[in-house]
Amino acid sequence: MINTVKSAIKTSLQSAVSGKQVLLSHDGTWDGGKEQIAIEATTETFARDQTGKPFAFQVNAVITSATYLDDDENGSLLTALHSAVFNWVMSLSSLTITGYTFESVTEISETEVEILAEKLKAMSVNFSFIITKN
Amino acid sequence: MATFGVTSTGGYGMLQNFSKSSSAEIAEARDENGLATDEQAYSRDIEYSSEGIFDGDTVLEAGAAITMGSETVLIRNVSENETNTGYKRVSVTAGVKDSATQVALAART
Numbered sequence: 001m002i003n004t005v006k007s008a009i010k011t012s013l014q015s016a017v018s019g020k021q022v023l024l025s026h027d028g029t030w031d032g033g034k035e036q037i038a039i040e041a042t043t044e045t046f047a048r049d050q051t052g053k054p055f056a057f058q059v060n061a062v063i064t065s066a067t068y069l070d071d072d073e074n075g076s077l078l079t080a081l082h083s084a085v086f087n088w089v090m091s092l093s094s095l096t097i098t099g100y101t102f103e104s105v106t107e108i109s110e111t112e113v114e115i116l117a118e119k120l121k122a123m124s125v126n127f128s129f130i131i132t133k134n
Numbered sequence: 135m136a137t138f139g140v141t142s143t144g145g146y147g148m149l150q151n152f153s154k155s156s157s158a159e160i161a162e163a164r165d166e167n168g169l170a171t172d173e174q175a176y177s178r179d180i181e182y183s184s185e186g187i188f189d190g191d192t193v194l195e196a197g198a199a200i201t202m203g204s205e206t207v208l209i210r211n212v213s214e215n216e217t218n219t220g221y222k223r224v225s226v227t228a229g230v231k232d233s234a235t236q237v238a239l240a241a242r243t
Contacts, residue, residue: 047187047221050149051139056221106219130220 001100005059005131006041008095013037013063016088020081035081038064046130056132058106063089066122075113075121082123086110089127103130140184144202146193146224147186154203156180181229182207188214188222197239202228208236 006024014022022037040062047056065081072078086108095102107128116122140149157179163172182202194200196209207228216222230236 048150055148 001057002041002043004099005043005095005097006039008097009039009041009061009063012092012095013039013085013088017081017084020084035065035067035077037081037085038066040064047132056103056130057100058128058130060126060128062124062126064122064124066116066120069115069119069121072121078113078121078123082110082125085125089125092127092129095129095131097131099134100131101134103132105129142184142203144182144200144228145184145186145226146191147189149184149186150223152182152184152203154180154182177232179229179231180205180207181210181227183225183227185223185225188224191224193224195239195241198241199236199238200226200228202226205230206236208238 003024010022010024017037020035020037022039024039042060043057044060045054045056046058047054049055063085065078065085067075067078067081089105089108092105093102105127107126109126111124111126113121113123140152142152142154143149144152158175159177159179161174161176162170165171184202193212193214194209196212198209199206200209201207207230209226209228211225211227213225214222215225
């Protein structure tokens with residue numbers, strides 16, 4: 001289910017940051033030089049039915065935007081990229097996830113700029129949302 | 135054998151908890167020192183309560199009859215609770231005293 005969720009996030013987010021590379025994880029193609037965005041997500045039980053079986057989940061997602069330090073000395077590229085992601089999260093009201101219904105975003109937080117691997121600068125939006133099994 | 139989950143039925147929605155409790159009214163006699171010497175139970179109250187995640191059921195109001203556990207009892211309290219971080223929940227408390235004949239309130243029109 002988590003891969004389906006991440007794919008749904010990617011599909012929706014990609015439309016908000018057209019031209020930028022959105023990855024499903026920090027894989028081997030992650031280098032920041034192309035103003036990349038990586039999606040990480042975990043799920044946890046949010047609600048259970050009468051028998052104790054989970055039927056709703058909270059998805060905890062982290063979307064990290066990164067740029068190459070040498071190409072983005074003043075950080076303007078990263079700021080623009082991160083803002084686009086944040087605005088996408090703020091406006092998120094639906095996601096197409098097979099077998100589940102998107103309910104609502106319930107938490108949003110951001111991180112400061114950090115340096116990754118000595119050549120990237122990055123910022124993240126952390127957010128949570130609830131999905132219910134159909 | 136241990137029982138897992140909510141196995142009783144009654145109330146509304148996807149049950150999250152269910153409880154049955156009984157209490158008795160007891161008369162007592164005391165001696166000149168204030169110590170109880172006799173106790174006489176004279177009435178018993180059975181009360182059920184449940185909380186469920188609302189799933190579209192029609193929720194009756196207090197005073198109506200509802201089946202809780204294995205018997206039909208009168209609703210003493212029902213509340214519908216909504217929150218901006220979760221599902222709507224319905225809590226209901228119902229019960230019966232002794233073997234009283236129960237007459238439900240008519241539905242409001």
